[in-house]
Amino acid sequence: MDWDKLDEYAQIAIDKAVFYLPRILLALLIFWVGFKVVHKLVDLLRKALERTGFSETLRPFMASTVGVLLKGAVLFVIATVLGADLTGLFAILAAAAFAIGMALQGSLGNFASGILILTLKPFKVGDWIDVDERFGRVVEIGIFSTDVLTPGNKILIIPNSLITDSVVTNFTEKGMIRLELEVTMPYEESFPKVREILYEALGQVDHILPEPKPEVGILNFDSHNVQLIVRPYVKPDNFWEVTFKAHEAIKKAYNRNDIKVAYSEGVEIGKIGE
Known part of the structure; x- marks a missing residue:
């Protein structure tokens, strides 16, 4: 047995241990303390976001993202303490990030837009x-x-x-929405008379808001009729219900008051080829 070689290897091992052991102990301490601090900071961030009324959808994502970044910073410090050369790793990560960014360009745009929507509301x-x-x-x-x-x-x-x-x-921001209902009247009919008939018809429809008052006016003139616009206000949840009931009430009112409308009398029927 070569005792000289053995002594040399033992001395190298002792030198390495003396050099690396304090660094390893310091790295373990940084790891233990750092991750505890990260967990505490993430909890504080989560509570702060909750107190400020931040979006419920975005809160977990933000807390998770911050937690990952802080833990990455802790690991970076540990690697630096251990004397690791991170230049090559950074180059690889930068190249990978660029490639992923190019591949997910559309998704990243949607992601950024989602952050804006959840933040600006x-x-x-x-x-x-x-x-x-x-x-x-x-x-x-x-x-x-x-x-x-x-x-x-x-x-x-x-x-x-x-x-x-x-x-x-x-449409919900103001708590109401204005319907745009188009009806017609004949040229020989009195507009003030038809307007009152329309107001009366709208008064029989549930869920139309009394204020602002519905609007009835002349929209346009075509070759057969005067085109009218009827604009009642409703809550957004009642949009379609009121639309259908208002049209029904207007038709009944036209029928009761013998208001005429123009329409084509004849229908031409032709052959359909194969």
Whole structure:
């Protein structure tokens, strides 16, 4: 046995232990204390977001993201204490982040838009909104998309980037919505008379708000009729119910008061080819 070699290896091991043992102990201490501090900070952040009324959907995500970043910082400090060279790792992470960003460009746009919507709160769950000619009630606001329930009981999954790039009409913000009902009257009929008939018909429809008062006016003139616009105000949840009942009440009122409308008398029937 080569005792000289053995002594040399033992001395190297002792030198390494003397060099690395304090660093390892310090790294373990940083790990233990650092993660405890991170958990405490995340709890404080979560409570602070809850007190300020921050979005319930965004609170867990924000707390989780901050927690991951702080834990990453703790691990970075530990690696530095142990003397690790992180230059290559940073280069790999930067390249990976760039590649992922390019691949998920659209999703990242939706993600950023979701953060804006949840932070700025242009609307909330339960609001009636119109986005890019899509009308419905918001049932869920997610990080990447917003679910809207249409009056036809269909769920529209709208990308958040489309919402932030479009004009959003929030009908619930003011607590009321104005209906736009178009009807006609003949040229020979008195407009003040028809206007009173329409007001009377609207008075028989439930859920029409007394204030602001409904509006009735002349919209346009066509070749056969005078086109009228009827604008009652309702709560957003009663939009379609009042629309149907108002049309029904107006038709009955026209019938009772013998108000004429023009329509085509004849129908031409032709063949349909294969």
